[in-house]
Amino acid sequence: MRIRRLVSLAAMASALVLLSAAPAHAADTAPPTAPGTPIASDLTETSVVLNWAPATDDVGVDHYELFRQHTDYIQRVATPTAPTATVTGLLRGSVNTFYVIAFDAAGNRSTPSGALTVTTLPGDLEPPGPIFGLAASEITGTSVRLTWQGPAWDVAALFRIYRSQGSGPLIPVASTTAHTIVVTGLSPATTYGFAVAALDAAGNQSPLMPQPPLAVTTTDVGTPTCTVAYRVTSQWDGAFNADVRITNTGPAALTGWTLGWTYPGTQQISQVWNGSHTQTGAAVAVTNLAYNASIAAGGGSQSFGFQATWSGANPAPTAFTLNGVPCLTV
Numbered sequence: 001m002r003i004r005r006l007v008s009l010a011a012m013a014s015a016l017v018l019l020s021a022a023p024a025h026a027a028d029t030a031p032p033t034a035p036g037t038p039i040a041s042d043l044t045e046t047s048v049v050l051n052w053a054p055a056t057d058d059v060g061v062d063h064y065e066l067f068r069q070h071t072d073y074i075q076r077v078a079t080p081t082a083p084t085a086t087v088t089g090l091l092r093g094s095v096n097t098f099y100v101i102a103f104d105a106a107g108n109r110s111t112p113s114g115a116l117t118v119t120t121l122p123g124d125l126e127p128p129g130p131i132f133g134l135a136a137s138e139i140t141g142t143s144v145r146l147t148w149q150g151p152a153w154d155v156a157a158l159f160r161i162y163r164s165q166g167s168g169p170l171i172p173v174a175s176t177t178a179h180t181i182v183v184t185g186l187s188p189a190t191t192y193g194f195a196v197a198a199l200d201a202a203g204n205q206s207p208l209m210p211q212p213p214l215a216v217t218t219t220d221v222g223t224p225t226c227t228v229a230y231r232v233t234s235q236w237d238g239a240f241n242a243d244v245r246i247t248n249t250g251p252a253a254l255t256g257w258t259l260g261w262t263y264p265g266t267q268q269i270s271q272v273w274n275g276s277h278t279q280t281g282a283a284v285a286v287t288n289l290a291y292n293a294s295i296a297a298g299g300g301s302q303s304f305g306f307q308a309t310w311s312g313a314n315p316a317p318t319a320f321t322l323n324g325v326p327c328l329t330v
Contacts, residue, residue, distance in 0.1 A: 031110050031111075032104050045122070047120075060104060065101050132209060135214075136214060140324070159198055161196055162196070165190065228330070246295065259320060260324075264282070269284060
């Protein structure tokens with residue numbers, strides 16, 4: 001009995017010696033091999049697809065980090081788990097250098113791959129021609145209509161309007177795809193400078209024209225630049241005919257007009273000649289047709305007539321606006 005116990009104790013001691021002598025599992029300190037040099041494909045003005053030969057590791061590659069150098073700036077642009085990445089947001093015609101580093105799950109990093117230099121496509125770098133014929137019309141105390149032609153060559157996707165005041169710089173204030181725009185938010189009796197630039201679909205901008213900028217002086221709000229003569233030419237029970245004459249007394253010609261007024265009674269317009277109308281309740285707006293859109297400056301005029309219904313009384317309107325600006329009633 002004693003001999004068996006001694007043997008068992010000896011066996012246990014031997015096992016403990018063996019266990020204490022066994023080495024612990026070693027930490028992963030081996031880095032992955034360097035990835036292959038990137039290869040570019042699907043190159044555009046602002047993007048490129050990069051692929052590279054994968055790195056190897058004794059345990060396994062966890063991910064890659066793709067770096068971009070542009071001028072003296074280095075930026076990490078992607079962290080893919082596969083050996084490929086699409087880089088976007090590059091500048092047109094820019095020179096970019098790319099390299100890759102592989103990482104394993106323990107954080108060991110490889111040496112960098114070889115470097116690849118890529119120049120993005122230049123794209124359209126030619127701006128359109130300048131605009132020409134910039135003119136102002138419909139000048140009020142707070143707004144002006146600008147009209148122009150062009151560009152002199154190429155096609156414009158957008159026009160950008162610039163404005164200056166006094167000796168200040170030209171600043172962008174509006175944009176449009178049309179060849180005309182009404183600039184609002186101006187101050188009465190103030191001189192502004194205006195110029196317009198054409199932009200193509202790639203964003204290239206033409207020089208600002210005209211130079212010097214077109215000078216425009218807004219009117220004094222207290223001085224109406226139009227008069228309106230409203231006359232009932234015939235009237236019978238429940239209906240009447242009327243003629244309206246608009247006279248432009250301002251310094252600028254009108255290239256389109258809308259006359260507005262509000263009836264004090266129950267009048268409802270049923271038919272208009274030399275114009276088109278809308279009426280909401282007592283509020284009326286009559287707009288030009290294609291053949292009578294222009295009203296010359298300094299006394300030019302246009303007329304229209306209409307037929308309407310009434311009941312009770314047929315008082316004439318007392319206030320008119322032309323393109324939103326009050327007129328004198330004569």
